[in-house]
Amino acid sequence: MIASAGGSADPTRPSRSQALPPAAASIAGELASFQREMLRFAVLQLRDQASAEDAVQEAMLAALQGADRFAERAKLKTWVFSILRNKIVDIIRKRVREPSYEQPENEIDESDFDPLFGADGHWQGDSRPADWGDPEKAFENRRFWAVFDACLNRLPPGTARVFMMREMLGLDTDEICEELSMSSNNCWVVLHRARMGLRLCLDQKWFAGGDSSR
Amino acid sequence: MMNCRQAVRLMSEAMDRPLKGGERFALRFHWLICVGCRNYRRQLSFLREACGQEVTTDEPAPPPST
Known part of the structure; x- marks a missing residue:
């Protein structure tokens, strides 16, 4: 090879x-x-x-x-x-x-999270984050990684790019902002929405949905 | 007072920039009274840890010998 x-x-x-x-x-x-x-x-x-x-x-x-x-x-x-x-x-x-490149904006809109919060901005009902127990145990489980990858792939492309540049390629937000010509604030917003989305996906597909305990 | 929606935004930013004194204080106070946001904080660190583990996932560590 x-x-x-x-x-x-x-x-x-x-x-x-x-x-x-x-x-x-x-x-x-x-x-x-x-x-x-x-x-x-x-x-x-x-x-x-x-x-x-x-x-x-x-x-x-x-x-x-x-x-x-x-x-x-x-x-x-x-x-x-x-x-x-x-x-x-x-x-x-x-x-x-590339000249044709445009960093997408607001792929995930803040209003997408409206159902999670009440009018007072506090967690609403079931959406309040539950205890995931000892989540690191999932690292040893191959199926967890399949779910994790699937959740990452569900993030919209521009959002995923920013998130992975930060968390997997280890760039700091200044570098990301510069590369993608975004403002710091916009960068933080995109990262926040990526984390919200990923957390929610894992919560539904793994920690609540099934055998998170093993 | 800070609500959960503001708290989660700030918790995320705390992973990318140092918080200002006032922000940190408000967040700490919020954690005292909000179990959901305490869980959220823990879950954010888990996400970071999981992303860091991505490179070593195809070969899980061998189970401890029994």
Whole structure:
């Protein structure tokens, strides 16, 4: 899998022609084992299979090329994911700089949350957030992650982009505002609505809906 | 006094910027009296934690040996 990584590559990319360091062979197998997870992560961020595959392939290649600098095998995954994150940020950056790009506004409207609150602005009836118990237990459950991804995918695209730039790519709001030409206030509003939406979705699809306890 | 709708907005902002003294104070007072917003606060940290875990989810840690 790794050995063929350069094969289908775009020959115009200068990095492709660089020879791999000898250390590359020693991490190649382990890197290949992360491929599926990396792809899933990239698809979630980019919502597009082709660019996600590009990002993963470039991250893999960069990792192989940098193999000499990488001594601590235990952190290989963290390292290659941080490379992948940067690749994803680059792709997003390119996308938002295209003249046709427009950051959508108010995909989730504040009034969408009206049913949750009474006229006095306090939680209304069943909508008051219930105790999720020990929610971290869900991390060990594969089905939880399927629900989590589904809930992320239900966020409208512009909202999801801002949320994931913040929470998964680890940018701070100043950077996001700048990249997307949004005001800080607008950025906070979008993040707030994303969190409201995601929380509500998890509450309905996981914590209330079924076997959150196991 | 702060209501829940204002509190959830502020709780979200607290994840992205330092709150001002007055905001923090109002929020703390609100938590004292509102269990729903205390739960919400906990759930927001859970969301952040879950997003941070995304990179390691396909291979759950092996269960502790029994």
